[in-house]
Amino acid sequence: MDAILLQILNGLDKGSAYALIALGLTLIFGTLGVVNFAHGALFMIGAFCAVTLQKILTISSVSIDPEKKDFLGNPMEVKTPYVESWFGEATGQLIINWSVPLAILFAIPVMLAVGYIMERGLIKHFYKRPHADQILVTFGLAIVIQEIVKHYYGANPIPTPAPDALRGSFDFGVLLGFDPNAVIYPLWRLVYFAFSALVIGGVFAFLQFTTFGMVVRAGMADRETVGLLGINIDRRFTLTFGIAAAVAGLAGVMYTPINSPNYHMGMDFLVLSFVVVVVGGMGSLPGAVLAGFLLGILESFAAMNEVKSFFEAIYLPSIDQIIIYLVAIIVLLTRPRGLMGRRGVMEE
Amino acid sequence: MTLIKPTRRGVIQAGALAGAGIAMPTILTAESHAGYRNAPQGSSVTLGFNVPQSGPYADEGADELRAYELAVEHLNGEGDGGMMNTFMANGSKAALKGNGILGKKVEFVTGDTQTKSDAARASAKSMIEKDGAIMITGGSSSGVAVAVQGLCQEAGVIFMAGLTHSNDTTGKDKKANGFRHFFNGYMSAAALAPVLEKMYGKDRKAYHLTADYTWGWTQQESIAAATEAKGWETVKNVLTPLATTDFSSYVAPVLNSGADVLVLNHYGGNMVNSLTSAVQFGLRDKQVNGKNFEIVVPLYSRLMARGAGENVKGIFGSTNWHWSLQDEASKAFVKSFGTKYGFPPSQAAHTCYVQTLLYANAAETAGTFNPCGIAEVLEGLQFDGMGNGPTEYRADDHQCFKDVLVVKGKDNPTSEFDLLEVVEVTPRAQVEYAPDHPMFAGGDLGQCNPGA
Numbered sequence: 196m197d198a199i200l201l202q203i204l205n206g207l208d209k210g211s212a213y214a215l216i217a218l219g220l221t222l223i224f225g226t227l228g229v230v231n232f233a234h235g236a237l238f239m240i241g242a243f244c245a246v247t248l249q250k251i252l253t254i255s256s257v258s259i260d261p262e263k264k265d266f267l268g269n270p271m272e273v274k275t276p277y278v279e280s281w282f283g284e285a286t287g288q289l290i291i292n293w294s295v296p297l298a299i300l301f302a303i304p305v306m307l308a309v310g311y312i313m314e315r316g317l318i319k320h321f322y323k324r325p326h327a328d329q330i331l332v333t334f335g336l337a338i339v340i341q342e343i344v345k346h347y348y349g350a351n352p353i354p355t356p357a358p359d360a361l362r363g364s365f366d367f368g369v370l371l372g373f374d375p376n377a378v379i380y381p382l383w384r385l386v387y388f389a390f391s392a393l394v395i396g397g398v399f400a401f402l403q404f405t406t407f408g409m410v411v412r413a414g415m416a417d418r419e420t421v422g423l424l425g426i427n428i429d430r431r432f433t434l435t436f437g438i439a440a441a442v443a444g445l446a447g448v449m450y451t452p453i454n455s456p457n458y459h460m461g462m463d464f465l466v467l468s469f470v471v472v473v474v475g476g477m478g479s480l481p482g483a484v485l486a487g488f489l490l491g492i493l494e495s496f497a498a499m500n501e502v503k504s505f506f507e508a509i510y511l512p513s514i515d516q517i518i519i520y521l522v523a524i525i526v527l528l529t530r531p532r533g534l535m536g537r538r539g540v541m542e543e
Numbered sequence: 544m545t546l547i548k549p550t551r552r553g554v555i556q557a558g559a560l561a562g563a564g565i566a567m568p569t570i571l572t573a574e575s576h577a578g579y580r581n582a583p584q585g586s587s588v589t590l591g592f593n594v595p596q597s598g599p600y601a602d603e604g605a606d607e608l609r610a611y612e613l614a615v616e617h618l619n620g621e622g623d624g625g626m627m628n629t630f631m632a633n634g635s636k637a638a639l640k641g642n643g644i645l646g647k648k649v650e651f652v653t654g655d656t657q658t659k660s661d662a663a664r665a666s667a668k669s670m671i672e673k674d675g676a677i678m679i680t681g682g683s684s685s686g687v688a689v690a691v692q693g694l695c696q697e698a699g700v701i702f703m704a705g706l707t708h709s710n711d712t713t714g715k716d717k718k719a720n721g722f723r724h725f726f727n728g729y730m731s732a733a734a735l736a737p738v739l740e741k742m743y744g745k746d747r748k749a750y751h752l753t754a755d756y757t758w759g760w761t762q763q764e765s766i767a768a769a770t771e772a773k774g775w776e777t778v779k780n781v782l783t784p785l786a787t788t789d790f791s792s793y794v795a796p797v798l799n800s801g802a803d804v805l806v807l808n809h810y811g812g813n814m815v816n817s818l819t820s821a822v823q824f825g826l827r828d829k830q831v832n833g834k835n836f837e838i839v840v841p842l843y844s845r846l847m848a849r850g851a852g853e854n855v856k857g858i859f860g861s862t863n864w865h866w867s868l869q870d871e872a873s874k875a876f877v878k879s880f881g882t883k884y885g886f887p888p889s890q891a892a893h894t895c896y897v898q899t900l901l902y903a904n905a906a907e908t909a910g911t912f913n914p915c916g917i918a919e920v921l922e923g924l925q926f927d928g929m930g931n932g933p934t935e936y937r938a939d940d941h942q943c944f945k946d947v948l949v950v951k952g953k954d955n956p957t958s959e960f961d962l963l964e965v966v967e968v969t970p971r972a973q974v975e976y977a978p979d980h981p982m983f984a985g986g987d988l989g990q991c992n993p994g995a
Contacts, residue, residue: 354852
């Protein structure tokens with residue numbers, strides 16, 4: 196039972212990232228009709244916002260300590276971050292320690308700007324082009340962004356730890372009546388899940404309860420009629436692209452303590468997120484979220500030794516690698532529009 | 544005026560003559576005279592450096608390339624000479640004079656393996672066929688090394704492997720044209736197991752997470768056998784797909800498996816992510832079977848360990864070489880590399896640098912670039928002054944035998960490079976095995992192929 200609970204938690208955690216990326220993908224597809232293969236790159240840019248802020252906060256003054264030697268035997272350079280010089284050692288270290296949560300504030304304007312530039316600068320020219328063209332150009336863009344990040348940050352993962360207070364693990368099982376130490380779960384992963392739930396709730400509330408959101412929803416349902424009512428739907432859709440970019444970016448920022456970010460992390464999530472969108476139903480925001488969590492949980496269960504052994508016995512080895520695609524095939528065969536797909540989307 | 548009328552027979556004869564004419568230069572090239580592929584023409588010789596310049600191991604590849612450029616500089620008589628000053632072969636000073644190789648200036652071309660076997664073979668093929676590379680070297684993955692080694696065997700050029708740690712490279716996939724200076728999974732296990740026994744005791748239950756490809760399999764097989772011989776029990780071995788980024792689903796079952804040691808047979812990005820997950824799940828703070836839970840990483844890479852940050856502290860592993868070694872050769876190499884690039888070299892850089900000098904010395908000694916002449920010198924070569932102490936290139940399998948370093952993630956690093964500390968230098972005798980050892984069986988070195 197404890198193993199099952201652990202895998203559910205793992206699934207919810209993985210699903211959080213899938214759901215956040217898929218939510219943005221669906222928003223863009225639903226509003227602009229663009230299949231954005233650069234969305235994984237936006238997730239990665241978000242993660243590198245955290246890396247960049249960490250680097251900014253650790254910009255240091257350099258002094259020479261004649262007592263210490265570097266690897267060549269020369270007097271060693273000692274670096275003191277400016278934030279420690281300005282705010283005192285304790286406060287400076289606290290600021291650096293909390294760089295990942297602080298990066299949320301840094302990432303929101305950056306991601307909105309990146310989304311705006313991406314949409315106005317490139318993607319708007321492809322609105323009337325076939326989906327194949329859109330996929331090619333956005334995939335190309337993703338590769339370009341990836342190579343730029345690699346050029347400046349290198350190919351190796353860069354450690355971006357969580358604040359000390361949120362590191363370590365939490366005895367989740369005790370809350371549910373299990374023995375102590377039976378269900379231990381990393382604290383930051385719980386934070387990630389809570390944060391994702393908050394962002395997803397925020398996006399839905401924004402779309403549901405604001406005039407802007409109402410117009411966007413109306414535009415997703417019938418763009419032409421909204422335009423005929425004198426509303427500049429294009430401008431709102433551009434902002435929606437920015438919001439989708441920010442959602443992906445925030446998912447990336449908060450993901451950095453879970454796995455040290457590298458330039459390739461966007462691609463790792465991209466394909467799975469597309470499967471999530473398709474399973475959830477193209478254009479359905481609740482579908483994307485539901486499918487994100489569902490596939491995350493299924494993927495976690497498939498990695499369990501008992502499940503792997505069972506599928507190996509029925510000649511289905513490496514089920515953990517194929518489960519998501521297998522489920523996608525089954526869902527599409529039985530419900531071609533996906534779990535919550537709308538009639539008429541991609542069906543002309 | 545008489546016009547020659549073309550006849551069917553005439554056309555065939557003319558065609559045959561023209562064909563023979565076109566074929567003539569190929570038959571009469573110096574290459575054929577020399578009897579081997581890509582015999583150097585003129586005053587230079589071209590080496591092919593096939594390293595990952597893109598993909599997840601690009602930083603390691605960049606460090607390899609730095610080492611190769613440094614080696615070329617030293618061979619051509621530039622710079623401070625680095626380990627050329629300390630290199631001893633068969634008890635005498637190495638034959639390198641700083642005037643290139645056999646008087647020919649060393650030039651190089653580079654290829655990008657992308658850490659993909661097919662891409663690596665394509666780039667090696669291009670360097671051999673288009674650029675006339677006489678030798679191929681480099682790489683940061685065993686899958687790539689095995690693939691490129693096979694290609695070099697067919698093409699008839701020497702392959703001096705870069706970073707490859709699978710037993711198979713000099714085991715079932717060994718080739719007469721291929722040589723490996725780097726150590727292997729068996730050696731890591733043989734060096735680590737006694738240290739693990741000393742530190743953690745005999746009665747341990749180990750859970751293995753293993754990268755699902757040639758290196759992972761042989762590494763796991765080796766470390767499981769070596770630790771079981773010390774009394775440990777292997778509770779479970781779970782193969783993880785190479786593309787895995789989030790290891791939480793694989794780490795979670797360890798918690799209640801009854802194991803008190805987690806062995807991560809992962810390298811590079813896999814190692815960074817699986818170790819991070821294991822630490823996040825509180826494994827290092829856990830008590831199981833009345834003992835502290837421990838994590839072991841059999842193969843360390845300092846470059847990659849940086850990605851795992853503080854999580855590597857106190858964790859045991861092994862490495863082929865480390866910049867903090869205090870022998871004269873290591874110091875000379877670190878000084879040379881550090882002065883040129885501003886940071887110490889990685890183990891990947893070290894093995895690539897050494898391989899280049901070993902190749903050059905073998906050519907000088909043999910007096911030819913003929914791969915078979917070079918292979919003859921390398922086989923059984925005893926050398927020293929290259930940072931690993933006395934070393935032998937065993938003739939039976941073209942594997943170098945030398946001391947192995949057991950390292951531990953440093954508790955109090957003094958700089959960003961100071962991540963690992965050497966806890967034991969395991970003597971060669973302890974990591975040596977017979978050429979027909981079952982873990983290396985099944986392959987055939989075959990005959991040297993000069994390619995012509």
